[in-house]
Amino acid sequence: MTLFSLENLSYGYDRETRVLHDISLSVAAGQNLGILGESGSGKSTLLRLMLGLAAPDQGRLLADGAPLDIRSRARMQAHRRFAQPIFQDPYGSLDPRMRVGRALAEPHAALDLPGDRQAEIARVLAQVGLPQDSVQRRPRAFSGGQRQRIAIARALIARPRVLLADEPVSALDLSTRVRIIDLLADLSQEVTLVLVSHDIAIVAALCPQLVVLQQGRVVEAGPTRRILDAPEHPYTQMLLSSLPRLPAIAKDMT
Template sequence: MSLLALENVDFAYRPGQPVLSGVSLSVAPGGHLGIVGESGSGKTTVLRLLLGLAAPQGGRVLSDGRPLDIRSRAALRAHRRLVQPVFQDPYTALDPRMSVRRILTEPLQALSLPGDPAAEVSRVLAAVDLPPDSAGRRPKDFSGGQRQRIAIARALIARPRVLLADEPVSALDLSTRVRIIDLLAGLSRETTLVLVSHDLAVVAALCPHLLVLERGRIVEAGATRQILDAPSHPYTQRLLASLPRLPR
């Protein structure tokens, strides 16, 4: 059974202007999935649907094998326990007025999760390689890479089975990117990753499965290495020619 799925999904923000058309995908436990495409291809909209931030006009979203009804508070709460996001910009993703401790414990309270908050904060700080005294500090005291680690820790504290990451390293410098990719690679042994990125090197490093979107439609899907080595669709060929690639 898949953890997350879209079945023949159609979506539009405005009538007559479809953003997604007939999109289907399935995320199995451990089946880390990369989603690539140009700006406007529908990548972020796919993540919004998978997060339960919007409902499709056609088709359906499945959460742990069940149709997701975002009008149900109980269904959304269960979905939030299954899936947590990591956003692109660590500078805007964290409330500067809050301590790291409060940032991390908010999901525990919002989702009514069991466990000792202090112990859970210690657990996730260790998981992202931040010292225990980070809990008493504020986001302004940290570098961009450290802030992204805090954002990842906030996602992990709910013990989700899936992390949905939207360009999680694009706002970071090169050396920091490498450290965050290494962190995500380690976490992916226990948590399934769905990654949206323009950077094919990042996708290739983290995701064995790849999906290519063009104007709201899937034009290619399969094993990442196979697609990178021998793309079959002309759009994928053009995309690969224009995006950063792993050195040979």
């Protein structure tokens, strides 16, 4: 089943600044997709379109088999249940004044989700490996890795079919990165992951499918292993030789 289908999408912040050019790709259920590229390649902008935070200027975006109309409140309500984001900075994505229990309860209420709210909060805390008494504490009581687990738990409260993750471990130290990557690998047994990253090893560890962006254009796409073993486009070859690798995972790629 195809979860996302992007057909010839183009987008610009204004008429003079084009960010994405004729993007076509698809995300299949159970097939994590990595989006790889340098800063400024359009990775995060592409994720914004998939989240429904902006609409393409040209082309068509299908989510869960239907066009994503960001002007429709009902359509976007359904989309928030279908796809949830994980942002880069666990420090900035949580309200420091809000206890964890309330942070997890808010999307459950806002999206009018079924099920007992407290039971659902207990479920997602268990999924991300945090103790149940976390609900009484504020973000400052947690480490960076724990805060990212809270952010992931908040995304999971909607029981989404897709997680859209924008550099989800880049703000963390090395050992914490490895643990969050392990968590995302476990979660991707149940939910499909679209991962934006500039780190080859993280994409290789989590995503069997890969898209490479250069200046807002897809220059290579296909199975991750094939692209990493034998990149065809000169930009991909340059990218793979220059981008950082996470040491604890990179050795598994040899």
